[in-house]
Amino acid sequence: MELSGWGRSSRARVEACRPERQADLAGALNPAAPNGLIAHGAGRSYGDAALNHNGRVALTARLDRILSFDPASGETVCEPGVTFRDLLAAFLPRGFMPPASPGTAFATIGGAVAADVHGKNHDRHGSFGDHVLWLDLMVADGTTRRLSPTSESDLFAATIGGMGLTGIVRAACFRMLPSAAPTVRVKERRIAGLDAFLAAFAEVRETATFSVGWIDALARGAEFGRGILETAEFEPAIPPPPAGRAKRVPVDFPGFILNPLTVRLFNRAYYARVPAAGRERFARFETFLYPLDALYDWNRIYGRAGFYQFQCVLPDAEAPAGLRALLEEIGRAGNASFLAVLKTLGSAGRGHLSFPMRGFTLALDIPRRSGTDDLMARLERIVRDRGGRIYLAKDATLSPEGFRAMYPKLPRFLETLGRVDPAAVFASDLARRLAIRPAGSQ
Amino acid sequence: MSAARETWLVLGASSAIARAFARLAAAEGADVLLAGRDRADLDAAAADIALRSGRRASILDFDAADLAAHAAFVERARAAAGDTMLNLFLAFGFMPAQTEIDADPALLHQAIAANYAGAVGVLHAAAPIFEAQKGGRLVILGSVAGDRGRLKNYVYGSAKAGLAAYAQGLRARLYRSGASITAVKPGFVDTAMTFGLPGMFLVASPESVARACLAAARAGKDEIYVPFFWRAIMAIIRNIPERLFKRLNI
Numbered sequence A: 001m002e003l004s005g006w007g008r009s010s011r012a013r014v015e016a017c018r019p020e021r022q023a024d025l026a027g028a029l030n031p032a033a034p035n036g037l038i039a040h041g042a043g044r045s046y047g048d049a050a051l052n053h054n055g056r057v058a059l060t061a062r063l064d065r066i067l068s069f070d071p072a073s074g075e076t077v078c079e080p081g082v083t084f085r086d087l088l089a090a091f092l093p094r095g096f097m098p099p100a101s102p103g104t105a106f107a108t109i110g111g112a113v114a115a116d117v118h119g120k121n122h123d124r125h126g127s128f129g130d131h132v133l134w135l136d137l138m139v140a141d142g143t144t145r146r147l148s149p150t151s152e153s154d155l156f157a158a159t160i161g162g163m164g165l166t167g168i169v170r171a172a173c174f175r176m177l178p179s180a181a182p183t184v185r186v187k188e189r190r191i192a193g194l195d196a197f198l199a200a201f202a203e204v205r206e207t208a209t210f211s212v213g214w215i216d217a218l219a220r221g222a223e224f225g226r227g228i229l230e231t232a233e234f235e236p237a238i239p240p241p242p243a244g245r246a247k248r249v250p251v252d253f254p255g256f257i258l259n260p261l262t263v264r265l266f267n268r269a270y271y272a273r274v275p276a277a278g279r280e281r282f283a284r285f286e287t288f289l290y291p292l293d294a295l296y297d298w299n300r301i302y303g304r305a306g307f308y309q310f311q312c313v314l315p316d317a318e319a320p321a322g323l324r325a326l327l328e329e330i331g332r333a334g335n336a337s338f339l340a341v342l343k344t345l346g347s348a349g350r351g352h353l354s355f356p357m358r359g360f361t362l363a364l365d366i367p368r369r370s371g372t373d374d375l376m377a378r379l380e381r382i383v384r385d386r387g388g389r390i391y392l393a394k395d396a397t398l399s400p401e402g403f404r405a406m407y408p409k410l411p412r413f414l415e416t417l418g419r420v421d422p423a424a425v426f427a428s429d430l431a432r433r434l435a436i437r438p439a440g441s442q
Numbered sequence B: 001m002s003a004a005r006e007t008w009l010v011l012g013a014s015s016a017i018a019r020a021f022a023r024l025a026a027a028e029g030a031d032v033l034l035a036g037r038d039r040a041d042l043d044a045a046a047a048d049i050a051l052r053s054g055r056r057a058s059i060l061d062f063d064a065a066d067l068a069a070h071a072a073f074v075e076r077a078r079a080a081a082g083d084t085m086l087n088l089f090l091a092f093g094f095m096p097a098q099t100e101i102d103a104d105p106a107l108l109h110q111a112i113a114a115n116y117a118g119a120v121g122v123l124h125a126a127a128p129i130f131e132a133q134k135g136g137r138l139v140i141l142g143s144v145a146g147d148r149g150r151l152k153n154y155v156y157g158s159a160k161a162g163l164a165a166y167a168q169g170l171r172a173r174l175y176r177s178g179a180s181i182t183a184v185k186p187g188f189v190d191t192a193m194t195f196g197l198p199g200m201f202l203v204a205s206p207e208s209v210a211r212a213c214l215a216a217a218r219a220g221k222d223e224i225y226v227p228f229f230w231r232a233i234m235a236i237i238r239n240i241p242e243r244l245f246k247r248l249n250i
């Protein structure tokens, strides 16, 4: 079958299996088959992390059972195909939330572990991997190992953020966090420019539970770097507003709909929506966390050619100059792009290849046109020179050299991989593109 | 809620449709008894359903082919359901490819044992329960393959056809005590049975089939096709004259 990443710019022809029970999982392994095997959750990574062209893929979405939950500690065990949506539906009413949640509730726990995902509460609570107590991982020889920070700690650290390359997570135990209410009080304020944004974040990252900024990446001149800063706190006194119904995009949009003019207008309207004095509103917790989920298959608005998502993190000290350089480069390319997301990250993740580090993370969609690959390379260069890092779960264009420079713990990752999977039974398009394994093996 | 409490006994609970059905029934307020052979899988499913729905979910060992054990099994199920109204969802099935059956006669007997003898055996053992409780809903997953014997699938098809005829008779019997039997004929459903097979079209999700089953059972429908348009497709297939049909490669 054919699979694509969420950005629809990476595609692969794969031989897929879809285990429905744990007992079927061993059958996914076939060391003799060419090009190896990779797990595929909900396919919400944008690039080629969950793809394996001319190789095998294990679709883990149907392994979707929540196995246990302890209301005293928040400790939860579940199969890898359980989604954030499942967790919220089951546990928000009982006062618990996933400790870190990406911007889409359709992502699975397997994907959350493999990408060590972060949410809008990263400063406060860290990334998903920080809350994992143990993992059951099926490794290349077909055995299943229980990994934790204290037993098999190296394989544990290689699996958190390891993009599926150490094996298939068949169960995960993690701690959910108390959530005081199904409603959040969201404060929105206008931010006039980039410097003001950084200053505002320096303050809210210390005080707010959730925070996220939306930057108009096409604004120029005096408006450069302007946007909206949202912070949110649980609000027990207010019942949640009614949930909207998810809508669908009926067709792939033709390319001309998204052009610099329409996007500029959209971004302008988005900014103007919030009054100059700021405003406060109440939202369902899910609506605040997952604004894009309201449009189920929004990736179709970029048309057949698809798009890239660029996401990087820059260390605090490099953020002012680095973000300026990135936004200028993007503005110069004039490549129509909706709002960029700016967030702070609090500290490094536990995985050898974890994305988070203390700093600022910028994420935006870039429609794929002629010249886009050059733009991506220029952005990569800026990030690399500033000691930053590009997020593998979003990536489709990073170079092997860039990857090696940005992920300094790669040698430890490889050491572990050499031990548990010397024959490269697990492999993906991402791993081959980045030449994660040294030349000679796959 | 004014309605009496219900328990759905799900036979063959590890299949994709059965799993979706059990989840849905529990989400809508029923307790569930999950019966099947893969204990580890059933334990996982029961834990999941209990956590998501807050309803009771327990498991029972059940092997459709073990005909001698059916009577005792049915008693255990009745006891496990306590004083709630028992409903039954029969979902197990075994569909080896016709070519595999031709190569290995043992598979022929397994297919008959599971799809016909096992199904009829457990239904017959359970029938007195529904007569005694004067009500209840039964859902029997058949197949459009039972509507006409075809070159590509006639052992499986004939077993499902036999089951359909049995269900008609049992329906008449239980009608007299107020219980209903809904025979469900799914077309192509996105399950492990069909995953990766060539020639699939208009494939339905297990969740949508589960929803249709529960709605039809509640309405006391006798027979449904899911998705509904399979009724029309099968009407055409049934009406092709045999002298032509036997030449077709389907």
Ligand SMILES: Cc1cc2nc3c(=O)[nH]c(=O)nc-3n(C[C@H](O)[C@H](O)[C@H](O)COP(=O)(O)OP(=O)(O)OC[C@H]3O[C@@H](n4cnc5c(N)ncnc54)[C@H](O)[C@@H]3O)c2cc1C
Residues within 6 Å of the ligand: A006, A038, A039, A040, A041, A042, A043, A044, A045, A046, A049, A050, A060, A080, A081, A101, A102, A103, A104, A106, A107, A108, A109, A110, A111, A112, A114, A115, A116, A117, A118, A119, A120, A162, A163, A164, A165, A167, A168, A169, A170, A292, A393, A394
């Ligand atoms: C709208 C949107 C917003 C997003 N926002 C954020 C965000 O705010 N923060 C953030 O961190 N990410 C974000 N993401 C990215 C997303 O969270 C990650 O890509 C995540 O990994 C997706 O999970 P998935 O289940 O779709 O995994 P897939 O995309 O299917 O796979 C991703 C990786 O996980 C591996 N994997 C999946 N299942 C298993 C398993 N069982 N065992 C081992 N490896 C496995 C795959 O091999 C692959 O390497 C966003 C994505 C979208 C579409």
